[in-house]
Amino acid sequence: MDSRTKGKTVMEVGGDGVAVITLINPPVNSLSFDVLYNLKSNYEEALSRNDVKAIVITGAKGKFSGGFDISGFSEIQKGTMKEPKVGFISIDIITDLLEAARKPSVAAIDGLALGGGLELSMACHARISTPGAQLGLPELQLGVIPGFGGTQRLPRLVGLTKALEMILTSKPVRAEEGHSLGLIDAVVPSAELLTTARRWALDIVERRKPWITSLLKTDKLPPLGEAREILKFARGQTRKQAPNMKHPLMCLDALEMGIVSGPRVGLEKEAEVGSQVISLDTTKGLIHVFFSQRGTVKVPGVTDRGLMPRKIKKVAIIGGGLMGSGIATALILSNYPVILKEVNEKFLEAGIGRVKANLQSRVRKGSMSKEKFEKTMSLLKGSLDYESFRDVDMVIEAVIENISLKQQIFADLEKYCPQHCILASNTSTIDLNKIGERTKSQDRIVGAHFFSPAHVMPLLEIVRTNHTSAQVIVDLLDVGKKIKKTPVVVGNCTGFAVNRMFFPYTQAAMFLVERGADPYLIDSAVSKFGMPMGPFRLCDLVGFGVAIATATQFIENFPERTYKSMIIPLMQEDKRAGEATRKGFYLYDDKRKAKPDPELKKYIEKARSISGANVDPKLVKLSEKEIIEMTFFPVVNEACRVFAEGIAVKAADLDIAAIMGMGFPPYRGGIMFWADSIGSKYIYSRLDEWSKTYGDFFKPCAFLAERGSKGAPLSAPVEQARSRL
Numbered sequence: 099m100d101s102r103t104k105g106k107t108v109m110e111v112g113g114d115g116v117a118v119i120t121l122i123n124p125p126v127n128s129l130s131f132d133v134l135y136n137l138k139s140n141y142e143e144a145l146s147r148n149d150v151k152a153i154v155i156t157g158a159k160g161k162f163s164g165g166f167d168i169s170g171f172s173e174i175q176k177g178t179m180k181e182p183k184v185g186f187i188s189i190d191i192i193t194d195l196l197e198a199a200r201k202p203s204v205a206a207i208d209g210l211a212l213g214g215g216l217e218l219s220m221a222c223h224a225r226i227s228t229p230g231a232q233l234g235l236p237e238l239q240l241g242v243i244p245g246f247g248g249t250q251r252l253p254r255l256v257g258l259t260k261a262l263e264m265i266l267t268s269k270p271v272r273a274e275e276g277h278s279l280g281l282i283d284a285v286v287p288s289a290e291l292l293t294t295a296r297r298w299a300l301d302i303v304e305r306r307k308p309w310i311t312s313l314l315k316t317d318k319l320p321p322l323g324e325a326r327e328i329l330k331f332a333r334g335q336t337r338k339q340a341p342n343m344k345h346p347l348m349c350l351d352a353l354e355m356g357i358v359s360g361p362r363v364g365l366e367k368e369a370e371v372g373s374q375v376i377s378l379d380t381t382k383g384l385i386h387v388f389f390s391q392r393g394t395v396k397v398p399g400v401t402d403r404g405l406m407p408r409k410i411k412k413v414a415i416i417g418g419g420l421m422g423s424g425i426a427t428a429l430i431l432s433n434y435p436v437i438l439k440e441v442n443e444k445f446l447e448a449g450i451g452r453v454k455a456n457l458q459s460r461v462r463k464g465s466m467s468k469e470k471f472e473k474t475m476s477l478l479k480g481s482l483d484y485e486s487f488r489d490v491d492m493v494i495e496a497v498i499e500n501i502s503l504k505q506q507i508f509a510d511l512e513k514y515c516p517q518h519c520i521l522a523s524n525t526s527t528i529d530l531n532k533i534g535e536r537t538k539s540q541d542r543i544v545g546a547h548f549f550s551p552a553h554v555m556p557l558l559e560i561v562r563t564n565h566t567s568a569q570v571i572v573d574l575l576d577v578g579k580k581i582k583k584t585p586v587v588v589g590n591c592t593g594f595a596v597n598r599m600f601f602p603y604t605q606a607a608m609f610l611v612e613r614g615a616d617p618y619l620i621d622s623a624v625s626k627f628g629m630p631m632g633p634f635r636l637c638d639l640v641g642f643g644v645a646i647a648t649a650t651q652f653i654e655n656f657p658e659r660t661y662k663s664m665i666i667p668l669m670q671e672d673k674r675a676g677e678a679t680r681k682g683f684y685l686y687d688d689k690r691k692a693k694p695d696p697e698l699k700k701y702i703e704k705a706r707s708i709s710g711a712n713v714d715p716k717l718v719k720l721s722e723k724e725i726i727e728m729t730f731f732p733v734v735n736e737a738c739r740v741f742a743e744g745i746a747v748k749a750a751d752l753d754i755a756a757i758m759g760m761g762f763p764p765y766r767g768g769i770m771f772w773a774d775s776i777g778s779k780y781i782y783s784r785l786d787e788w789s790k791t792y793g794d795f796f797k798p799c800a801f802l803a804e805r806g807s808k809g810a811p812l813s814a815p816v817e818q819a820r821s822r823l
């Protein structure tokens with residue numbers, strides 16, 4: 099393969115008259131323009147050759163295709179690649195050359211057919227699949243739309259409602275379900291895939307099997323009036339669920355056009371919309387997230403050294419509280435045998451009870467069978483001492499945030515655990531060097547910071563000190579992958595990446611409220627921006643105990659830039675501690691529904707009198723845009739510090755950490771990507787102005803000042819920074 103080309107196809111014509119075209123573009127046989135143009139040439143040749151009666155398309159090495167080559171979108175966005183004529187791939191090649199050909203095509207699907215891969219197969223006249231293959235149109239998740247005819251062919255094959263579900267949720271179905279839906283014609287074992295597909299193709303030629311053109315099917319489509327109602331409902335839901343995104347509605351436009359005006363017009367609309375969405379900001383953000391998420395496991399100096407992960411056969415967890423039990427749940431769900439250690443029978447029972455409850459909720463929702471529940475629970479053993487730690491490969495400490503307690507635990511672990519055992523702490527804020535002060539084997543100490551609830555939240559912050567060995571990081575990256583978390587490797591500091599970046603977020607909100615801004619308007623603006631909830635609702639959710647403990651760590655470590663507000667401590671004095679006490683910034687009813695509380699004013703006024711802050715008429719009337727800037731630019735500022743200090747190796751890691759750890763909207767690409775979309779110059783100038791008026795809390799850091807003065811992107815690599823990693 100030419101090093102400049104991306105992938106190819108090969109065609110082999112058998113003595114039976116079937117031309118087998120294989121898509122080759124490792125690792126997922128994505129459809130790059132090179133692959134697509136090769137496919138076109140193969141078709142032209144196959145159609146002109148007298149010895150070819152039918153065509154089978156398949157993918158190399160057990161994968162049909164993961165869809166269009168997503169890096170092609172990035173290149174079009176950057177202008178480094180020219181987009182082909184609108185409709186060239188979907189209409190000229192896939193529809194007019196392939197689907198309308200005089201010779202039939204059969205798709206032989208192994209492993210997966212996603213996005214453009216499934217669309218290509220739907221233009222074939224039959225689809226044969228291996229068991230368990232994943233079939234789906236996940237394009238909306240990337241900010242694009244199915245652009246190779248998927249908006250037209252999927253509803254015609256599986257019906258409108260199911261097609262909408264598959265497209266709008268981006269969730270794939272398995273081959274077996276695809277078969278019952280009519281998307282797949284037969285499911286056969288991998289070893290029989292090609293022979294079945296060849297025979298099927300010849301059967302179509304001989305008219306022993308039907309020659310079906312998906313685009314012309316109408317039997318699965320509802321009558322027009324009903325279709326319009328279904329689409330109207332889908333639009334309403336989409337507007338509610340994705341209010342800041344245009345592309346899902348644009349996708350529905352293409353789908354509806356095909357139903358109302360016929361599939362050819364639909365294809366044209368799809369091609370037009372497909373081209374328009376590429377330049378949307380939300381699309382740029384989502385595509386950046388796709389690659390950044392996969393990039394977190396590439397850690398320079400660690401994953402490029404040829405180290406292989408060691409097998410972790412057994413894990414011990416110390417502490418069965420909310421975090422410990424959540425981590426235990428995540429591990430046993432991925433088949434790791436786990437020992438859960440507690441200090442007494444009562445706590446141990448409670449810890450095991452929490453794990454049980456986590457799994458039972460899956461049984462109740464129908465996502466886990468009773469047998470699987472029993473089997474999974476059998477992987478968990480309780481313990482009150484360290485005797486059973488003699489053969490564990492990894493320990494995760496998850497006790498309360500008390501430094502001397504953790505130091506004692508780590509010193510004990512060194513005595514009981516085998517030499518190779520990884521010693522991890524789930525601390526969310528405490529410096530790991532302090533935790534390991536009384537431990538000799540510093541190279542085995544690492545942070546494994548999960549987010550609550552640990553069995554649900556997708557992020558795992560892997561924290562390394564100057565001493566942590568590369569092997570330990572490689573091992574933990576592998577565990578992270580096995581328990582289906584996205585790991586981000588960060589350096590050691592108070593709060594690590596996520597908590598540190600986001601500590602100014604709540605503080606900025608407190609600052610604004612003490613100066614007269616309405617907390618409920620702040621929450622509403624932040625929710626509209628795309629966060630799952632605003633800062634005040636979040637404080638209520640995590641509870642004021644946690645909020646105060648975290649704030650204390652920051653006040654101690656970064657006093658020069660901490661805004662100290664008394665609002666939370668004053669409320670806590672009155673036994674208002676958040677959602678758990680049914681009162682915090684909001685009042686909560688039996689169903690935990692939040693409603694504003696007029697009494698809140700009292701606490702704000704009292705806090706104001708303690709801090710000596712005055713109501714500022716400018717801040718009372720902030721627009722939503724200004725609220726977002728004043729709450730998130732301090733976050734950007736802290737993210738810049740984290741990046742400049744080398745706590746994160748890549749700005750993109752901070753994007754993923756913000757999205758997965760704090761719920762920053764993925765379609766904004768993450769905190770640094772979003773900041774760059776606004777521009778460092780503007781962010782710097784706003785923070786600089788506020789710091790002059792309101793103090794050092796807003797003071798731009800040196801990194802931001804330097805990049806802002808030049809208008810340079812914040813995400814560009816830090817060359818000179820002394821990495822702490």
Ligand SMILES: C[C@H](O)CC(=O)SCCNC(=O)CCNC(=O)[C@H](O)C(C)(C)COP(=O)(O)OP(=O)(O)OC[C@H]1O[C@@H](n2cnc3c(N)ncnc32)[C@H](O)[C@@H]1OP(=O)(O)O
Nearest residue numbers: 126128164165166167168169212213214236244245246392
């Ligand atoms: C016009 C059309 O309608 C538009 C489209 O088709 S858009 C594309 C639609 N397809 C998708 O969204 C599928 C995206 N891919 C995936 O979901 C997953 O990669 C997968 C399920 C295919 C495989 O998952 P998994 O085995 O865990 O491997 P994963 O780590 O995700 O990917 C392996 C590599 O393939 C790359 N890759 C996967 N799909 C790709 C694609 N469609 N284009 C380019 N690269 C792709 C990944 O970036 C990664 O590269 P790396 O090793 O250099 O980091």
